[in-house]
Amino acid sequence: MTRISAARLGRLALTAGAGLALFIALPMSSAHAAAGTFFYSSSVGDFQIKDPALRTCEPLHGGATSASNQANATSTLYFDSNCENSWGSLQPGQFTSFFGDLPHSVRFGS
Secondary structure, three states: OOOOOHHHHHHHHHHHHHHHHHHHHOOOOOOOEOOEEEEEEEOOEEEEEEOOEEOOOEEOOOOEEEEEEEEOOOEEEEOOOOOOOEEEEEOOOOEEEOOOOOOOEEEEOO
């Protein structure tokens, strides 16, 4: 039977703990942005958001009257400008027009 000294056992635990801390600190995905473009029209013009950042609230200037999600991440649209009052989502490739209350912000990813 092999005996492991307390000092060696301590170093082993420290190494394992450091490895775990490094793994937890790294992002789970190297991508921090969706690939593609989100297009929208409003009363003040036509706009696009290229390669939108994930989980970041983006304003929709003038409120969107139509939107086309050509990014590779789901876009969630919101009635307010700070991504709190959800309208619903557009999957990649979907398009919609809005009537009545307009969305004023969008967030990509989950």
